[in-house]
Amino acid sequence: MTKQSALLRTEGSSLLLEVVDGALVVAHWGAPLAGDITDIALARRVSIANSSWDQPQNPGIMRESARGFLGRPALSGHRSGRAWSTKFEVTDFHHVDNQCTVTLRDFHAELEIIATFTLDSFGVLTQGARIKNIGDSDYFLNEYIHWLPLPQEATQSLDFTGRWSNERNPQRRDIATGTWVRESREGRSGHNFSIADIALENRTTFNSGSAWATSIAWSGNSHYLLERGFDGGQSIGAGELLLPGEVVLGPGETYFSPAMVSVYSSEGLDGVSAAYHSHIRARTMHPRSPRPLTLNMWEALYFNHDEVAIRELVDVAADIGIERVVLDDGWFHSRRNDRAGLGDWVIDPAVWPQGLQPVINYVKTKGIEFGLWFEGEMVNPDSDLYRAHPEWILHEGDRVPPLWRHQLVLDLAHEDAYNHVLEQTSAILANHDISYIKWDHNRVLVDAGHVGRAGVHTQTAAIYRLFAELKRRHPGLEIESCASGGGRIDLGVIDFVDRFWTSDNNDALERQRIQRWTAQVIPPEMLGTHIGPTHGHQTGRTLELSMRAATALFGHAGIEWNITEATPEERAHLKTWAIYYKNNRAHLHSGRMVRVDYPDENGYLHGVTAHDKSRAIFAYVQLTPTVGIHPAELKFPGLDAKATYLVKAVYPAGKPRFMLISPPAWMEGVKISGSALTHSGIAAPILAPANAIIIEITKI
Numbered sequence: 001m002t003k004q005s006a007l008l009r010t011e012g013s014s015l016l017l018e019v020v021d022g023a024l025v026v027a028h029w030g031a032p033l034a035g036d037i038t039d040i041a042l043a044r045r046v047s048i049a050n051s052s053w054d055q056p057q058n059p060g061i062m063r064e065s066a067r068g069f070l071g072r073p074a075l076s077g078h079r080s081g082r083a084w085s086t087k088f089e090v091t092d093f094h095h096v097d098n099q100c101t102v103t104l105r106d107f108h109a110e111l112e113i114i115a116t117f118t119l120d121s122f123g124v125l126t127q128g129a130r131i132k133n134i135g136d137s138d139y140f141l142n143e144y145i146h147w148l149p150l151p152q153e154a155t156q157s158l159d160f161t162g163r164w165s166n167e168r169n170p171q172r173r174d175i176a177t178g179t180w181v182r183e184s185r186e187g188r189s190g191h192n193f194s195i196a197d198i199a200l201e202n203r204t205t206f207n208s209g210s211a212w213a214t215s216i217a218w219s220g221n222s223h224y225l226l227e228r229g230f231d232g233g234q235s236i237g238a239g240e241l242l243l244p245g246e247v248v249l250g251p252g253e254t255y256f257s258p259a260m261v262s263v264y265s266s267e268g269l270d271g272v273s274a275a276y277h278s279h280i281r282a283r284t285m286h287p288r289s290p291r292p293l294t295l296n297m298w299e300a301l302y303f304n305h306d307e308v309a310i311r312e313l314v315d316v317a318a319d320i321g322i323e324r325v326v327l328d329d330g331w332f333h334s335r336r337n338d339r340a341g342l343g344d345w346v347i348d349p350a351v352w353p354q355g356l357q358p359v360i361n362y363v364k365t366k367g368i369e370f371g372l373w374f375e376g377e378m379v380n381p382d383s384d385l386y387r388a389h390p391e392w393i394l395h396e397g398d399r400v401p402p403l404w405r406h407q408l409v410l411d412l413a414h415e416d417a418y419n420h421v422l423e424q425t426s427a428i429l430a431n432h433d434i435s436y437i438k439w440d441h442n443r444v445l446v447d448a449g450h451v452g453r454a455g456v457h458t459q460t461a462a463i464y465r466l467f468a469e470l471k472r473r474h475p476g477l478e479i480e481s482c483a484s485g486g487g488r489i490d491l492g493v494i495d496f497v498d499r500f501w502t503s504d505n506n507d508a509l510e511r512q513r514i515q516r517w518t519a520q521v522i523p524p525e526m527l528g529t530h531i532g533p534t535h536g537h538q539t540g541r542t543l544e545l546s547m548r549a550a551t552a553l554f555g556h557a558g559i560e561w562n563i564t565e566a567t568p569e570e571r572a573h574l575k576t577w578a579i580y581y582k583n584n585r586a587h588l589h590s591g592r593m594v595r596v597d598y599p600d601e602n603g604y605l606h607g608v609t610a611h612d613k614s615r616a617i618f619a620y621v622q623l624t625p626t627v628g629i630h631p632a633e634l635k636f637p638g639l640d641a642k643a644t645y646l647v648k649a650v651y652p653a654g655k656p657r658f659m660l661i662s663p664p665a666w667m668e669g670v671k672i673s674g675s676a677l678t679h680s681g682i683a684a685p686i687l688a689p690a691n692a693i694i695i696e697i698t699k700i
């Protein structure tokens, strides 16, 4: 019998699948393999150790104890205590180009799994699994985890943690024997959700070394696992975290696991980002129109909706060059603060006696798009909806979950609740010229039962369905995914939305880190980045406009500030910045993101380089004061070594605060080769802390 194997391969990575003794084995995931690899399994066959198996075992992707595996299996479940252990055999193996579909069956446990592997041209591997009950009793699925093997040189792991207003703090640690689990049990992906779990070599940096990254494409509960066994083998995995009894497969029923989306890169963490960004950009639903410069009025108005104030804001916005204005929380029935109104998606006549149409018309006559805020999954106990249908919330027994921001969560898998939200929000969109909605999700799901069963899985499926239906009914509608800032940013919801609200923290200094790590997976054009007020509302920090503007430039830019209070000078700077953003967004939203391995921890050097290396825009950010007088030279990787570039500093929103008598001469413009820029660098100016400059590098 011919050996069943499939080599999925791109320029930068490969995945080798083999069927060994009926098991599906990932024989390699990493750098591209070439040449004769027929005997790779033989070459890698391990010794027979003392006090060990009589034959080497090949547990494969299912990691079953029946195949001699002693770590965490891929599948866990049972039929009321039976079928607790499985031994799947490959029954069909279908390989075309960079896609492989493998059917595995266990006739004793009466289960079928169809596992899919797709490696795209950017090196992004998407793994899916369909688990079907082919028996005639219920199968209780506890979990299904996608796993990939890691070589021993992966000695460290990197994942992310955070909270409201402080998302995506990196945590890097050594991998040791045992299982490292990062669970997300918020019912939304969450502020503490790790947007990726990445295994690294000790030496891996932004620009060099190997990285093996995974990301789970799911907005409900999930878990990442990194396991190193006492046999020395190690692996990385992810899957949906199922609550007890959440998925029970009746005869003939199928569970579709969320995909695990993975990247191997030999070009460090930036190589990982480049692959994810290209993969995301290649999707048919990726937003392709220029990302409109946005004014979100939340921090200007909060709940004080007042048409006169809004018109004044819109006048200034039009003068600055804003292209989309968003009316945030507070426009709907009895919503005068955060204690009432959620669930009643009708315009409040007390605040808007003529409805929203006059203000929308006003915005449109200025040539600006209008956007509106919703939080459709939520309900305040003080709402007409809750008074009429308290049974529509996610709950267990006769308990009401504890309140969070004075609100509860509607059970969208309840068809009547779903239809209520869909029809009310859809009616607002049908009756007004609204091209964009910001969809918030300001609390976690706990004790989240759906008709007596755990309901996070069905809730997650329902919100995807609702977003898809809104988009189907309202062609061209764009949706921003927000959850108290960056609490629902993941590769599951991404296919239904066009923008993420990166964080409620608009403090540019803190945003530098939040954006830097959110962009590890998400391309900048999908990350909302706003110029906040002079005195940040979250941290109270006072920052120069030039710093706030330089930070907001590297994303889907906007403003979240009462711009009627801006001084004439600030307004002039906002205008030049708006022009700069519009002139350069095509570049910023398509190029390769570069985070330089800058040796001085007091500064960041990051930017975007065109794929053809013709130009780059960088920011040098002085986070904290320099210790030595002169910060480290600024060196720019990824340029054309032999080409000559014009390098100069530009000031889209005024000059930063310098701490020097005269700045480095190159800032006025210098011509120099790509090689010199990469290896020798240019002098960093001495900036006051919390300041940034923008550097343009253009091939001549």
Ligand code: DGJ
Binding pocket: 298, 328, 329, 373, 440, 442, 482, 483, 484, 485, 501, 503, 504
């Ligand atoms: C949380 C969001 O992140 C904010 O931007 C704003 O929309 C508020 N909710 C409104 O309640």
